[in-house]
Amino acid sequence: MHYAPAPLHIPDGFLNLVISLIFWVLTILAVALAISKTGQALGEKQIPLMGIMAAFVFAAQMLNFPVAGGTSGHFLGGALTAIVLGPWAGILVMTAVIAVQALLFQDGGLLVMGANIFDMGVLTAMIGFGLYRLVSASNSRTLKLAVAGVAAWLSTVAAAFLTAIQLGLSGTSSLSIVLPAMLGVHLIIGIGEGLITVAALAFIMQTRPDLMQADRVAERGGRGWIVVGVIVSLVAVLLSPLASADPDGLERVAEDLGFLQAGLDAPYQILPDYTIPFLGETPLSTIVAGIVGVLVVLGLMVVVGSALKKKPA
Numbered sequence: 487m488h489y490a491p492a493p494l495h496i497p498d499g500f501l502n503l504v505i506s507l508i509f510w511v512l513t514i515l516a517v518a519l520a521i522s523k524t525g526q527a528l529g530e531k532q533i534p535l536m537g538i539m540a541a542f543v544f545a546a547q548m549l550n551f552p553v554a555g556g557t558s559g560h561f562l563g564g565a566l567t568a569i570v571l572g573p574w575a576g577i578l579v580m581t582a583v584i585a586v587q588a589l590l591f592q593d594g595g596l597l598v599m600g601a602n603i604f605d606m607g608v609l610t611a612m613i614g615f616g617l618y619r620l621v622s623a624s625n626s627r628t629l630k631l632a633v634a635g636v637a638a639w640l641s642t643v644a645a646a647f648l649t650a651i652q653l654g655l656s657g658t659s660s661l662s663i664v665l666p667a668m669l670g671v672h673l674i675i676g677i678g679e680g681l682i683t684v685a686a687l688a689f690i691m692q693t694r695p696d697l698m699q700a701d702r703v704a705e706r707g708g709r710g711w712i713v714v715g716v717i718v719s720l721v722a723v724l725l726s727p728l729a730s731a732d733p734d735g736l737e738r739v740a741e742d743l744g745f746l747q748a749g750l751d752a753p754y755q756i757l758p759d760y761t762i763p764f765l766g767e768t769p770l771s772t773i774v775a776g777i778v779g780v781l782v783v784l785g786l787m788v789v790v791g792s793a794l795k796k797k798p799a
Contacts, residue, residue: 495587495602496649496736497749498595502656509652510600516608517581523574525794532575533791535697539567540579540783542686544586548760548776550734551678557738559675562606562645565614565638566683570690570698573615580607582786586779591760592752605648610641614683627691631684638683639676646672649736659743667743671735724773 501509543563550558563583568576584603588594594602617637621629650668654661690697740746752758757775765771 495584495594495606496598496652498597498752499748499750500595500656500658500740500745501598501601501652502658503597505652505656506597506601509598509604513581513600513604513608516577516604520574520577520581521794524578527572528575528791528795532571533788533795536571536575536579536791537784537787539563539571539576540582540787541780543567543579544583544779544783545776546682547583547587548772548779553671553674553678553735557671558734559672559678560734561682562610562638562642562679564607564610564645565618565634565641565679566686568611568615569618569634569637569683569687573611576611576615577608578790579787580611582790583607583783586783586786590756590782591775591779592755592758593760595750596752601649601652605645605652609645609648613637613641613644627688630691631688634687635680635684639680642676642679643669643672646675646735653745658745658748663743664739667739668735671738675735 543561543566546561546563548560550560553559564576564580567579570576571579581603584594584607585599588596588599588602614634614637617640618630618634621633624630646668647665650661650665653659653664653668658664737746740749755763757763757778759767760775760779761767761771762774762778765774
């Protein structure tokens with residue numbers, strides 16, 4: 487029985503070399519800008535929050551949820567991360583999560599990693615933050631949560647739209663076929679994204695509203711919120727063996743349209759499919775692999791944040 491969550495991201499072989507390289511360039515430019523912008527404003531008190539957000543997004547992405555027609559969806563997190571941290575720190579967090587998923591867990595190809603980061607990290611963060619900022623000055627929590635939910639839903643649909651364009655331009659599938667197929671399933675998956683985003687933001691607004699403003703992060707309340715964040719992430723990992731084993735939206739579309747076999751296996755394996763090799767495909771294997779992933783992305787973001795933090799005058 488397969489307990490690990492289904493692979494989430496574009497594998498090598500789905501996009502041609504030209505499209506892959508174009509999105510590597512766009513992603514490098516976006517990440518470089520994010521590093522510059524984050525470095526100008528990041529203080530020491532924001533660093534733990536970046537790590538916690540990375541850990542939460544990684545853990546939440548392991549929880550595939552079922553949608554119609556034997557398909558599963560998974561949380562992206564770009565909109566949520568950007569709304570809480572700001573777009574630039576949000577892009578860095580999403581880049582770290584997606585890179586670790588590809589390099590450590592062989593989830594998503596290496597050549598197409600630039601496209602995966604751009605689609606699920608850069609694009610979703612910019613859409614999420616851009617829409618939420620329109621109402622960020624409002625005193626209405628209901629309005630803010632409603633807009634955040636719509637932004638998260640739209641970011642998922644936009645990521646699916648861009649992926650379909652990439653597949654069409656790569657000649658993997660006809661754009662007239664793959665575009666409606668990708669949008670059709672992700673219009674539904676996006677509802678789950680919106681609900682998770684609203685639930686997470688509602689919790690933050692209720693318990694620690696100061697976390698929504700980067701210049702006031704952790705001004706009070708000690709380190710308790712860090713412990714809460716770690717616990718929530720670990721709970722998500724513990725639930726990961728219960729994730730839907732159905733193929734996710736992209737995998738379902740690839741299977742239905744006949745280009746699933748174009749995907750290439752990674753040239754190496756470390757913790758493939760979110761499992762520990764010597765533990766096999768068991769619930770314990772998935773849980774241990776998830777804990778490893780949570781600790782890696784959390785530590786990575788703390789290191790990156792420490793390197794980028796604003797120097798005192």
